[in-house]
Amino acid sequence: MSELPPPLNPPVRLLMGPGPSEIHPRVLRALAANTVGHLDPYYLSLMSDMQGMLRTLFRTQNPMTMAISATGSAGMESTVVNLIEPGDSMIVCVNGVFGERMVDVAGRAGANVTRVDRPWGEVFEPSHLKEALAKAKPKVVGIVMAETSTGALQPLDEISNLVHDAGALFLVDAVTALGGMPVEVDKWKIDAIYSGSQKCLSCPPGLAPASFSPAALEVVLQRKTKVQSWYLDVSMLAKYWGQERVYHHTGPINMTYGLYEALRIILEEGQEQAFERHASNHRALKAGLAAIGIRYASNEAHTLPMLNAVHIPDGIDDMKVRGALLNRFGIEIGGGLGAYKGKVWRVGLMGHGSRQGNVLAFLGALEQLLAEQGHKFEHGASIAAANAEYAGPKSR
Ligand SMILES: *Cc1c(COP(=O)(O)O)cnc(C)c1O
Numbered sequence: 462m463s464e465l466p467p468p469l470n471p472p473v474r475l476l477m478g479p480g481p482s483e484i485h486p487r488v489l490r491a492l493a494a495n496t497v498g499h500l501d502p503y504y505l506s507l508m509s510d511m512q513g514m515l516r517t518l519f520r521t522q523n524p525m526t527m528a529i530s531a532t533g534s535a536g537m538e539s540t541v542v543n544l545i546e547p548g549d550s551m552i553v554c555v556n557g558v559f560g561e562r563m564v565d566v567a568g569r570a571g572a573n574v575t576r577v578d579r580p581w582g583e584v585f586e587p588s589h590l591k592e593a594l595a596k597a598k599p600k601v602v603g604i605v606m607a608e609t610s611t612g613a614l615q616p617l618d619e620i621s622n623l624v625h626d627a628g629a630l631f632l633v634d635a636v637t638a639l640g641g642m643p644v645e646v647d648k649w650k651i652d653a654i655y656s657g658s659q660k661c662l663s664c665p666p667g668l669a670p671a672s673f674s675p676a677a678l679e680v681v682l683q684r685k686t687k688v689q690s691w692y693l694d695v696s697m698l699a700k701y702w703g704q705e706r707v708y709h710h711t712g713p714i715n716m717t718y719g720l721y722e723a724l725r726i727i728l729e730e731g732q733e734q735a736f737e738r739h740a741s742n743h744r745a746l747k748a749g750l751a752a753i754g755i756r757y758a759s760n761e762a763h764t765l766p767m768l769n770a771v772h773i774p775d776g777i778d779d780m781k782v783r784g785a786l787l788n789r790f791g792i793e794i795g796g797g798l799g800a801y802k803g804k805v806w807r808v809g810l811m812g813h814g815s816r817q818g819n820v821l822a823f824l825g826a827l828e829q830l831l832a833e834q835g836h837k838f839e840h841g842a843s844i845a846a847a848n849a850e851y852a853g854p855k856s857r
Contacts, residue, residue, distance in 0.1 A: 474787070476814060477823055478795035479609045479768060479807045480637070481659035481666055483814035488664050491722035492715050499712040507721055508712070512702065514724040515670050518639060518732065519654065521646035525678050525695065527702040528720060529655070529669040530713050533636040536655025536669030538566055539693040540632050543673070543681045544601050544653060547571030552599045552629075554585050558610035558798045559634055563603045570689055575599065581800050582611045582759035582770075587623045594627040600680075601630045601653075606644070607637035609660075610798045612770030612807065613759040614642075621649045630677055636660055639670065640727055640812055641739045641767035652677040658716070661739070661767050663812030664723040667716045726813075739766040741851070742815045746808065749824045749847035753831065753838040758805045767815065769808040770801070774836050779803050782830050790826040820847055 476483045497504050508527075516526045529539050541563065545551055551572040553564045556579040567574045575597040579585055585604065594602070602624045606615050617633065624631045630652040635644045640661030646654055652674040659666035673681070673695060681688070681695050688694040692710065701709035727735050743766040747757070750771055758770040773779050779796060783806070786792045795807035808823065810816075824843040832840065 473791060475790075475792045475819060475822065476809070477819060478793045478809050479660075480657070480809060480811065482661070482663050482809055482811035483819075484665060485663050485723065485726055485813040487726060488719050488723045491718040492665070494715070494718050496714050499714055500706065500708065504712065504714060504717070505706055507717060508702070508706075511717060511721045511724065514721070514728060515672070517728060518724065519644055519646045519670070519672050520648065521672055523646065523672045523674055525699055525702070526672040527670075527698065528658075528717070529671050529693065529698075530667075530710060530716075531669055532659075532666050533655065533657025533669050534562070535693065536636065536657060536671050537563060537634060538690065539669070539671055539695065540653035540655055540673075541566045541572070541601075541603070542570045542690050542693055543688055543695045544630055544632065544677060545570045545572045546684055546686050548573060549601070550575065550597050550599045552577060552590070552593050552597055552602045554579070554590070554602070554604040554615075556583055556585070556611065556613060556615075557581055557605065557608035559605045559608060559636070560603075561799070563605070563634065567603065572601075582613055584613050584615045584760065584763045585620060587619045590620065590623060594623065594629070599627070599629045601632050602627075603632040603634070605634040607635065607642075607765050607768065609637045609768050609807070610770070610801060611759045612757065612765050612768050614763045614765045616763075617649045617651070621651065625650055630680065636669075637765070637768055637811070640735065641815070642736050642765075643732070646672055646674075650674075658720050658723070660809075661812040662720065662723045662727070663814065664719045665716070667713060668720050670720075723812075736766075739810065739815045742810045742817065742820050743767070743769065745817070745847040745850040746810060746820050746824070748850040749820065749843035752842040752846035753828065753836075758801065767809060767811045769810065770797075770805045771808065773804060773806055774831070777831065777834050777836055779806070781834070782806075782827070785830050786826055790822075792823055792826055794823070817851060
């Protein structure tokens, strides 16, 4: 190398995409705190307290609740590879990119995968699964609660009953859901669940909260074959995260500081308050977008509060709008994935980023860019509609 690369100086962005979300300044400060050893008594007690906060947020008593040292996808791998042995039958519900990813992960783990498909933007009713459950006699059924590629919210309660009646374990992806809406692990009888630190928890990417029910853990302990992944083997991780605290891998100490602080922030605000804040900013954004003729991509009855996937209006250039949002306004939103590529925008209102100021800043910038591209609408209408939504029914 002839010259030293430039000093680190990342631009300041408003992160309003599908994740990473805007990081709370207190979380950034926590990440910079001095590193202790990974078996230091201070760190061990931090791990325990973090597990306690995760149980509160997951609404579970599961002792095996922890954070996998990797991103959300590793959370997915950890649940699948521990429960599946080669040749086991698994049903995966697919209505977007992340269900598709779970099919791939399950196949690689040696599962005999039955996929049940729904159109993108739609969700699963129990009736959609009955036939597959009878035919496949699965050991595990996997489903995505908040499908970040389509913005669809999957109800879980009834499907869980059906899955358990069929004698299967219920595996749930709550990467985008956790922190932005209630995730009831015990009430919905979820056996294995995972999330990610960079969506509604407003922490940088790098940790995947996960929880295994006692029944799921028993299945892992009764396996005939070793778990395919050494790193993600829950029977070994249980010793690291359990009473024994046996060294397994070096815990990502400063990331743990970050997630610890992020969880404290949510519990300080109060879960119900945080969920209501997500719902209210979602309603305001939705009202604003409707006022300028922008429709949601997913079924209106099942839109997520934290991820707004919307149709790009006809004649509008996707890349131009997203490029200008980033370069002129410092706002990042997401484009469409897979079948939605070039067709939808994904606007995240996640965690600390779910704020009135962000909703209004985004609508203001978007109106300007749409006007420049000749989209016909009443200028200012989206901001007025969003503000009216915030003001409540009396103002209308
Ligand atoms: C983001 C996401 C993932 C993957 O998480 P990574 O942190 O990107 O590995 C999995 N499932 C859903 C629903 C997601 O939104």
